Amino acid sequence: MNENPDDRPSPEPADISLAEFQQLIRTMYHEKDVARGIDGTFMWLAEEFGELAAALRGGSRTEQQEEFADVLAWLATIANIADIDLTAAIRTKYGAGCPGCGRLVCNCCDADKP
Amino acid sequence: MNENPDDRPSPEPADISLAEFQQLIRTMYHEKDVARGIDGTFMWLAEEFGELAAALRGGSRTEQQEEFADVLAWLATIANIADIDLTAAIRTKYGAGCPGCGRLVCNCCDADKP
Numbered sequence: 001m002n003e004n005p006d007d008r009p010s011p012e013p014a015d016i017s018l019a020e021f022q023q024l025i026r027t028m029y030h031e032k033d034v035a036r037g038i039d040g041t042f043m044w045l046a047e048e049f050g051e052l053a054a055a056l057r058g059g060s061r062t063e064q065q066e067e068f069a070d071v072l073a074w075l076a077t078i079a080n081i082a083d084i085d086l087t088a089a090i091r092t093k094y095g096a097g098c099p100g101c102g103r104l105v106c107n108c109c110d111a112d113k114p
Numbered sequence: 115m116n117e118n119p120d121d122r123p124s125p126e127p128a129d130i131s132l133a134e135f136q137q138l139i140r141t142m143y144h145e146k147d148v149a150r151g152i153d154g155t156f157m158w159l160a161e162e163f164g165e166l167a168a169a170l171r172g173g174s175r176t177e178q179q180e181e182f183a184d185v186l187a188w189l190a191t192i193a194n195i196a197d198i199d200l201t202a203a204i205r206t207k208y209g210a211g212c213p214g215c216g217r218l219v220c221n222c223c224d225a226d227k228p
Contacts, residue, residue: 013205015131021204028212028220038170049163056152056196065198068189069207072200075185082170084179086186090135091127093183098142106142 018087025076033077041081045074132201139190147191155195159188 016024033041052067059067079086093099098106130138147155166181173181193200207213212220 013199013202015133016201016204017129017131018135019129021132021208024208027218028208032220032224042167042170046163049160053156056156056192061198064196065203066207068193068198068200069203071189072186072204073208075182075189078170079182082178084175084182085127086182087130088127089179089183090130090186093180094135094138094142094187104141106146110146 018090019085021072022076022079022086025073026080029077030080033081038078038081041074041078045071045078048074132204133199135186136190136193136200139187140194143191144194147195152192152195155188155192159185159192162188 048067048070052064052071055064055067076086079089096102097104098108100106100108162181162184166178166185169177169181190200193203210216211218212222214220214222
Protein backbone atom coordinates (compact mmCIF):
# COMPACT_ATOMS: atom_id res chain seq x y z
CA MET A 1 0.00 0.00 0.00
CA ASN A 2 1.06 3.54 -0.67
CA GLU A 3 1.55 5.73 2.32
CA ASN A 4 -0.63 8.77 2.72
CA PRO A 5 1.66 11.23 4.47
CA ASP A 6 -0.67 14.20 4.73
CA ASP A 7 -3.98 14.59 6.49
CA ARG A 8 -6.18 14.21 3.45
CA PRO A 9 -8.60 11.27 3.53
CA SER A 10 -7.43 8.12 1.82
CA PRO A 11 -8.47 8.12 -1.84
CA GLU A 12 -10.26 4.80 -1.31
CA PRO A 13 -12.05 4.94 2.04
CA ALA A 14 -13.80 1.85 3.37
CA ASP A 15 -17.24 1.45 1.84
CA ILE A 16 -20.28 2.44 3.81
CA SER A 17 -23.71 1.31 2.72
CA LEU A 18 -26.56 3.76 2.52
CA ALA A 19 -28.35 1.67 5.17
CA GLU A 20 -25.34 1.80 7.50
CA PHE A 21 -25.11 5.55 7.05
CA GLN A 22 -28.81 6.07 7.75
CA GLN A 23 -28.48 3.89 10.86
CA LEU A 24 -25.36 5.77 11.99
CA ILE A 25 -27.24 9.06 11.82
CA ARG A 26 -30.19 7.44 13.60
CA THR A 27 -27.94 6.22 16.42
CA MET A 28 -26.27 9.60 16.77
CA TYR A 29 -29.24 11.91 16.59
CA HIS A 30 -32.62 10.20 16.46
CA GLU A 31 -33.88 11.19 19.89
CA LYS A 32 -33.19 14.87 19.22
CA ASP A 33 -34.42 14.58 15.63
CA VAL A 34 -37.81 13.23 16.59
CA ALA A 35 -38.24 15.93 19.23
CA ARG A 36 -37.44 18.63 16.62
CA GLY A 37 -39.70 17.14 13.97
CA ILE A 38 -39.60 17.34 10.19
CA ASP A 39 -40.32 21.06 9.79
CA GLY A 40 -37.57 22.19 12.16
CA THR A 41 -35.13 19.67 10.75
CA PHE A 42 -35.81 20.77 7.19
CA MET A 43 -34.62 24.25 8.20
CA TRP A 44 -31.23 22.78 9.14
CA LEU A 45 -31.12 20.89 5.84
CA ALA A 46 -31.92 24.12 3.99
CA GLU A 47 -29.09 25.90 5.77
CA GLU A 48 -26.63 23.18 4.80
CA PHE A 49 -27.97 23.28 1.26
CA GLY A 50 -27.01 26.96 1.08
CA GLU A 51 -23.61 26.24 2.58
CA LEU A 52 -23.05 23.59 -0.10
CA ALA A 53 -23.85 26.15 -2.80
CA ALA A 54 -21.38 28.59 -1.25
CA ALA A 55 -18.67 25.92 -0.97
CA LEU A 56 -19.17 24.89 -4.60
CA ARG A 57 -18.80 28.51 -5.69
CA GLY A 58 -15.72 29.43 -3.71
CA GLY A 59 -14.75 26.83 -1.13
CA SER A 60 -11.81 24.49 -0.87
CA ARG A 61 -12.16 20.81 -1.68
CA THR A 62 -12.17 20.09 2.07
CA GLU A 63 -15.01 22.56 2.60
CA GLN A 64 -16.96 21.13 -0.33
CA GLN A 65 -16.50 17.61 1.02
CA GLU A 66 -17.71 18.74 4.45
CA GLU A 67 -20.85 20.38 3.05
CA PHE A 68 -21.74 17.31 0.99
CA ALA A 69 -21.44 15.24 4.19
CA ASP A 70 -23.68 17.67 6.09
CA VAL A 71 -26.39 17.70 3.43
CA LEU A 72 -26.35 13.90 3.33
CA ALA A 73 -26.55 13.73 7.12
CA TRP A 74 -29.55 16.07 7.37
CA LEU A 75 -31.23 14.26 4.52
CA ALA A 76 -30.77 10.96 6.37
CA THR A 77 -32.07 12.62 9.53
CA ILE A 78 -35.30 13.68 7.85
CA ALA A 79 -35.66 10.25 6.24
CA ASN A 80 -35.35 8.74 9.72
CA ILE A 81 -38.06 10.99 11.14
CA ALA A 82 -40.33 10.32 8.15
CA ASP A 83 -39.54 6.58 8.35
CA ILE A 84 -38.28 6.43 4.76
CA ASP A 85 -35.71 3.77 3.86
CA LEU A 86 -33.18 5.51 1.59
CA THR A 87 -31.93 2.20 0.18
CA ALA A 88 -35.44 1.21 -0.89
CA ALA A 89 -35.93 4.71 -2.30
CA ILE A 90 -32.81 4.42 -4.48
CA ARG A 91 -33.48 0.83 -5.52
CA THR A 92 -37.05 1.66 -6.51
CA LYS A 93 -36.23 4.81 -8.49
CA TYR A 94 -32.81 4.05 -10.02
CA GLY A 95 -32.30 0.29 -9.60
CA ALA A 96 -33.69 -0.53 -13.03
CA GLY A 97 -31.82 2.20 -14.93
CA CYS A 98 -32.66 5.80 -15.75
CA PRO A 99 -36.28 6.48 -14.71
CA GLY A 100 -36.74 8.39 -17.96
CA CYS A 101 -35.44 5.99 -20.61
CA GLY A 102 -34.86 2.80 -18.62
CA ARG A 103 -31.24 2.50 -19.77
CA LEU A 104 -28.20 2.12 -17.54
CA VAL A 105 -26.49 4.87 -19.56
CA CYS A 106 -29.17 7.53 -19.93
CA ASN A 107 -30.33 8.06 -23.49
CA CYS A 108 -33.07 10.61 -22.79
CA CYS A 109 -33.35 13.56 -25.14
CA ASP A 110 -30.91 16.25 -23.97
CA ALA A 111 -33.70 18.79 -23.65
CA ASP A 112 -35.54 16.51 -21.26
CA LYS A 113 -34.87 16.17 -17.60
CA PRO A 114 -32.44 14.79 -16.53
CA MET B 115 -38.24 -16.16 0.47
CA ASN B 116 -41.51 -14.49 1.23
CA GLU B 117 -43.52 -13.35 -1.70
CA ASN B 118 -44.26 -9.69 -2.03
CA PRO B 119 -47.60 -9.65 -3.82
CA ASP B 120 -48.06 -5.92 -4.18
CA ASP B 121 -45.89 -3.33 -5.88
CA ARG B 122 -44.38 -1.84 -2.76
CA PRO B 123 -40.62 -2.17 -2.37
CA SER B 124 -39.42 -5.02 -0.20
CA PRO B 125 -38.98 -3.87 3.42
CA GLU B 126 -35.35 -5.01 3.35
CA PRO B 127 -33.89 -4.14 -0.04
CA ALA B 128 -30.41 -5.29 -0.95
CA ASP B 129 -27.78 -2.97 0.43
CA ILE B 130 -26.15 -0.44 -1.83
CA SER B 131 -22.98 1.30 -0.80
CA LEU B 132 -22.65 5.03 -1.13
CA ALA B 133 -19.76 4.41 -3.54
CA GLU B 134 -21.87 2.08 -5.68
CA PHE B 135 -24.68 4.62 -5.78
CA GLN B 136 -22.32 7.45 -6.75
CA GLN B 137 -20.86 5.23 -9.49
CA LEU B 138 -24.33 4.23 -10.70
CA ILE B 139 -25.28 7.88 -11.14
CA ARG B 140 -21.93 8.54 -12.84
CA THR B 141 -22.52 5.70 -15.29
CA MET B 142 -26.06 6.86 -16.04
CA TYR B 143 -25.54 10.58 -16.39
CA HIS B 144 -21.93 11.74 -16.21
CA GLU B 145 -21.52 12.80 -19.81
CA LYS B 146 -24.61 15.02 -19.65
CA ASP B 147 -23.73 16.20 -16.14
CA VAL B 148 -20.30 17.47 -17.10
CA ALA B 149 -21.72 19.27 -20.12
CA ARG B 150 -24.33 20.98 -17.90
CA GLY B 151 -21.82 21.89 -15.18
CA ILE B 152 -22.26 22.52 -11.48
CA ASP B 153 -24.37 25.70 -11.68
CA GLY B 154 -26.97 24.27 -13.99
CA THR B 155 -27.07 21.00 -12.12
CA PHE B 156 -27.54 22.76 -8.80
CA MET B 157 -30.76 24.24 -10.23
CA TRP B 158 -32.10 20.72 -10.74
CA LEU B 159 -31.07 19.79 -7.21
CA ALA B 160 -32.86 22.88 -5.89
CA GLU B 161 -36.02 21.94 -7.75
CA GLU B 162 -35.95 18.45 -6.25
CA PHE B 163 -35.27 19.97 -2.85
CA GLY B 164 -38.51 21.92 -3.13
CA GLU B 165 -40.37 18.82 -4.32
CA LEU B 166 -39.09 16.96 -1.25
CA ALA B 167 -40.45 19.70 1.00
CA ALA B 168 -43.83 19.48 -0.74
CA ALA B 169 -43.90 15.69 -0.48
CA LEU B 170 -43.05 15.83 3.22
CA ARG B 171 -45.91 18.27 3.79
CA GLY B 172 -48.64 16.51 1.89
CA GLY B 173 -47.36 13.64 -0.23
CA SER B 174 -47.83 9.91 0.03
CA ARG B 175 -45.07 7.68 1.35
CA THR B 176 -44.33 6.63 -2.23
CA GLU B 177 -43.98 10.27 -3.29
CA GLN B 178 -41.77 11.04 -0.30
CA GLN B 179 -39.57 8.03 -1.10
CA GLU B 180 -39.27 9.17 -4.72
CA GLU B 181 -38.25 12.70 -3.76
CA PHE B 182 -35.60 11.46 -1.33
CA ALA B 183 -34.20 9.33 -4.16
CA ASP B 184 -34.16 12.31 -6.53
CA VAL B 185 -32.39 14.61 -4.06
CA LEU B 186 -29.79 11.90 -3.41
CA ALA B 187 -29.30 11.38 -7.14
CA TRP B 188 -28.78 15.06 -7.92
CA LEU B 189 -26.48 15.39 -4.94
CA ALA B 190 -24.40 12.46 -6.25
CA THR B 191 -24.44 14.08 -9.69
CA ILE B 192 -22.96 17.31 -8.38
CA ALA B 193 -20.41 15.38 -6.31
CA ASN B 194 -19.38 13.59 -9.51
CA ILE B 195 -18.93 16.85 -11.41
CA ALA B 196 -17.00 18.40 -8.48
CA ASP B 197 -14.95 15.19 -8.09
CA ILE B 198 -15.97 14.74 -4.45
CA ASP B 199 -16.03 11.20 -3.01
CA LEU B 200 -19.18 11.02 -0.88
CA THR B 201 -17.87 8.02 1.08
CA ALA B 202 -14.72 9.91 2.06
CA ALA B 203 -16.88 12.91 2.93
CA ILE B 204 -19.04 10.87 5.31
CA ARG B 205 -16.13 8.96 6.80
CA THR B 206 -14.20 12.16 7.45
CA LYS B 207 -17.10 14.11 8.98
CA TYR B 208 -19.10 11.42 10.81
CA GLY B 209 -16.84 8.37 10.98
CA ALA B 210 -15.47 9.26 14.41
CA GLY B 211 -18.83 10.15 16.00
CA CYS B 212 -20.77 13.39 16.24
CA PRO B 213 -18.59 16.24 14.89
CA GLY B 214 -19.80 18.39 17.80
CA CYS B 215 -19.21 16.17 20.84
CA GLY B 216 -17.28 13.24 19.39
CA ARG B 217 -19.74 10.67 20.77
CA LEU B 218 -21.52 7.98 18.81
CA VAL B 219 -24.78 9.03 20.49
CA CYS B 220 -24.73 12.82 20.31
CA ASN B 221 -24.49 14.51 23.68
CA CYS B 222 -24.26 18.10 22.44
CA CYS B 223 -26.23 20.73 24.32
CA ASP B 224 -29.78 20.76 22.93
CA ALA B 225 -29.49 24.45 22.09
CA ASP B 226 -26.46 23.77 19.95
CA LYS B 227 -26.44 22.54 16.42
CA PRO B 228 -27.18 19.74 15.68
